[in-house]
Amino acid sequence: MNAPLKLSYFAWVRERIGLPDEALTPPADVTNVAELIAWLSGRGEEYAYAFERPGVIRAAIDRKHVKHDAPIAGAREIAFFPPMTGG
Amino acid sequence: MNAPLKLSYFAWVRERIGLPDEALTPPADVTNVAELIAWLSGRGEEYAYAFERPGVIRAAIDRKHVKHDAPIAGAREIAFFPPMTGG
């Protein structure tokens, strides 16, 4: 089984889910970021809305950008957000 | 015959000639910048030294950069100087 994870959400991902962050324990068959997004999408309407276009969602594991095929084993914090618009 | 010209010299061209500017009337067969340089070079040691490498000398007619084949007819001021090193 996976350990509890801190999940953080930013910008419209945060607004759609309605939470800035939460602690969740994904099931053991969730091994990478793409699977985590799929699992979260099944948790309710607000998640399905936030992740309706998984291709545009950016992810970071422990504050480093990762691709959706990145394994989540050992992660303490995973963040989801739209493409950045700073600068 | 050419009209009297103001000739201006800058940087080491000025130092070698020993004058910042002067008024001269080149002979009628001096029609372009290259011919003016050749004529000036014959005016004395200091001019010969200033123009010893004509290829590196830059010229401006009435405060606009020109090439050595530029005609001097109608010019009021012709300046000679080394390649610029501002900025």
Place this chain on the structure above:
Amino acid sequence: MDGGGARGAVPINVRIQREDFDAAAEVAALTQGRADVGAVVAFTGLCRDEAGALAALELEHYPGMAEDEIARVAQEAAARWPILGATAIHRYGKIAPGGNIVLVVATSPHRRAAFEAAEFMMDYLKTRAPFWKKEHRRDGTTGEWVEAKDADDSAAQRWT
């Protein structure tokens, strides 16, 4: 924060802050007391009013990661160009039209390195630093999140 790159002691300053910055003071911090700096390029990004439609931008960021990513961008610039120092400051919170958003400064003995390092930092910062802009419109409507531009991705890619 120290760059710690190949050239050792290149000063790299990264700050994420709500308050405004003073570009002149940041340039002075990189140049005063030394005479080896021949070129300083300072980029300031400001909030535009979008032809009067915008009341303010609200900048959200990911604390911790924002500092880390911008420091990585600055260190990458210090590894790629012979710069003598770099500063990057990004604000968050509500910023009115005309207000400062971001400052990037690069110093070098020569101009080309300073220009390229500063532009590189801006291009990478735009695509890598976790900041998001939301618009507050003058007509009072709820602001939209600013959409990322493909042009920003291609701007960053030309350095690879």
Place this chain on the structure above:
Amino acid sequence: MDGGGARGAVPINVRIQREDFDAAAEVAALTQGRADVGAVVAFTGLCRDEAGALAALELEHYPGMAEDEIARVAQEAAARWPILGATAIHRYGKIAPGGNIVLVVATSPHRRAAFEAAEFMMDYLKTRAPFWKKEHRRDGTTGEWVEAKDADDSAAQRWT
């Protein structure tokens, strides 16, 4: 001085002066009271001490032509990039190590135009503006005239 280019009223400020300049004040002059500027690039060129060997640089210029050439360079930048304003200030006379020599500022709605216009102005200014640098060395020897660099010509040529 007004740019008078294709976009009409782009403010272009060109000054040749002995006294120092204030980069922050020049940036403020191009940005204050307007909210359409999204990007400011300010380049400052300083006198380096050449590892301690240099006492001062002495800058000679061709009065009249220096202003004209730099204004032409700035107008060319305004014609080629969608800039909102440009300032170029070049000092003459004796300048000590660490002192300012030249300032170029470009403002634009977007960063790329501001970066490119500023770098273009510096590249062209270096090869076209009639200024010459003479070195005064700390050992008291008569200074040599600084030699022009081929690199400056090729830097200017890449914009053609």
